[in-house]
Amino acid sequence: MLSDDTTTTTISHTFAKYNAAATIYLIGPMSLIHVFRVYRTINDSSKSAMYRKIILIPVLLSQSTLMVVIRYDEVHGIWHYLFTGLTFVLLIIYHNTIIGSCPKGFNDLIIAQKSKLSFMSATSMAIFGIMQISHKHIQKDRIAWDSVCVLEIIAVLLLGSLDIVDTYYFGLFINSR
């Protein structure tokens, strides 16, 4: 359990403690982003139809696994870690394979930007995971606990910034026609 003398907490603990509020709030933004990802996948003209269909599977799966992650109040322990890791990996796979609709000549730039952000996000998440597993009583060490919480936030923000990159180039594409 989270100690009472600190307001710093992980995203998972927030899911557990305020599950109803988190579910009600997050279902909207996550659905909008999911529709965007599906649209980007289906309309990626640089990939073959078969390739797009294959990548659509991890995109659809990531939404299901995310729903399991949000239910941390009921799904604990190894299953929570497994589904969190799976969601993260599936989204990284999507972001590093799908370019989507973008102005001509921007493909290489998008891939370069996304691979850098993905690397930083994966590194932050890996350090967060390793520290959580390796320190049994990490919550008692205030500095270490605050650090891992901030690392988790940074990892998720970087993952979200991949969608911002997508959105930015999609906006450019709309204007370029």
Added chain:
Amino acid sequence: MEDACEREITQRVMEKSIYFGSVLGTSLFLIWVAWMPLLQVCVCVCACAVVDGHGDGV
């Protein structure tokens, strides 16, 4: 000819809806993740930068 034109308009309206939907969705998600006010301001600035001048070509 009219059908093609109508399809093109529908396609562009859908693209624009998805564009603004994704800006809204990503912003709301990131604002929720970033519990610190400073980070929330950064998210808002990023979202405004993405929207500003883009996605209005219907």
